[in-house]
Amino acid sequence: MPAPEVPAEAGQRILVALDVDERERALTLARELRGEVGGFKIGMRLFFRHGPRMVEELAGVGGRLFLDLKLHDIPETVAQGVRALVGLGAHIINVHAAGGLVMMRAAAEAARTEAARAGVPAPKLVAVTVLTSLEQENLSRELGFGDDLESVVLAWAGLAKAAGLDGVVSSPLELTALRAALGPDFLLITPGIRPAGAQLQDQKRVMTPAQAVRAGADYLVIGRPITAAPDPVAAARAIVRELPASEAG
Numbered sequence: 354m355p356a357p358e359v360p361a362e363a364g365q366r367i368l369v370a371l372d373v374d375e376r377e378r379a380l381t382l383a384r385e386l387r388g389e390v391g392g393f394k395i396g397m398r399l400f401f402r403h404g405p406r407m408v409e410e411l412a413g414v415g416g417r418l419f420l421d422l423k424l425h426d427i428p429e430t431v432a433q434g435v436r437a438l439v440g441l442g443a444h445i446i447n448v449h450a451a452g453g454l455v456m457m458r459a460a461a462e463a464a465r466t467e468a469a470r471a472g473v474p475a476p477k478l479v480a481v482t483v484l485t486s487l488e489q490e491n492l493s494r495e496l497g498f499g500d501d502l503e504s505v506v507l508a509w510a511g512l513a514k515a516a517g518l519d520g521v522v523s524s525p526l527e528l529t530a531l532r533a534a535l536g537p538d539f540l541l542i543t544p545g546i547r548p549a550g551a552q553l554q555d556q557k558r559v560m561t562p563a564q565a566v567r568a569g570a571d572y573l574v575i576g577r578p579i580t581a582a583p584d585p586v587a588a589a590r591a592i593v594r595e596l597p598a599s600e601a602g
């Protein structure tokens with residue numbers, strides 16, 4: 354039976370991180386998974402090898418496309434970087450919240466004005482907060498943060514909202530607090546997703562797909578549990594089956 358073109362509702366929440374080296378492999382994965390999940394993420398691994406053209410090619414496959422380059426620099430540099438990315442076809446672009454309020458404001462303004470100038474829909478702009486590969490000890494002992502991790506995530510997310518961004522990327526562990534603080538319309542995207550019993554690899558702050566949806570995630574970013582599986586379509590289907598249908602959509 355051929356895969357349906359439009360995935361079941363619960364699957365719409367999943368964005369598959371296409372962290373592979375080869376252009377053909379990325380496109381094949383995207384085409385095979387298109388009917389199972391809501392979309393795809395292109396990050397530095399594919400982008401640095403294949404460039405903006407890869408974003409355009411993946412946009413052509415369909416589904417939501419998240420361009421994850423975690424822009425973090427002075428405001429003008431990030432604003433010009435965002436301008437160069439708007440129009441490639443990505444629906445979501447991220448910057449790093451650690452760049453601060455003025456940087457995020459400049460990025461949001463650049464996304465809006467460039468989209469209007471080019472006559473394309475403005476992408477959602479979201480801010481990465483504390484990476485899911487870090488835990489409290491990394492923040493306090495290595496990086497010198499005085500605050501607890503959840504407070505840092507909440508503070509950075511508050512800045513992102515004040516700057517006019519559409520949402521944040523966080524670990525699933527902060528979703529409940531973020532949703533309560535930032536309201537129903539702020540986009541909450543979470544990597545750090547591992548089905549029960551799966552290898553954590555370099556992820557530290559994780560939940561299962563079902564737990565993350567129940568905690569309020571709009572999108573789950575899932576990479577290796579799907580892309581490194583012997584049968585990525587079967588792996589995606591197994592994850593979608595785990596999701597609470599009534600809360601998805």
Ligand SMILES: O=C(O)c1cc(=O)[nH]c(=O)n1[C@@H]1O[C@H](COP(=O)(O)O)[C@@H](O)[C@H]1O
Nearest residue numbers: 370396421483484485522544574575576577
């Ligand atoms: O911005 C991201 O997407 C991101 C932020 C974060 O805090 N943690 C994180 O894992 N990611 C990305 O999410 C994906 C997770 O992949 P897996 O660990 O293979 O499921 C990778 O592409 C990461 O680059």
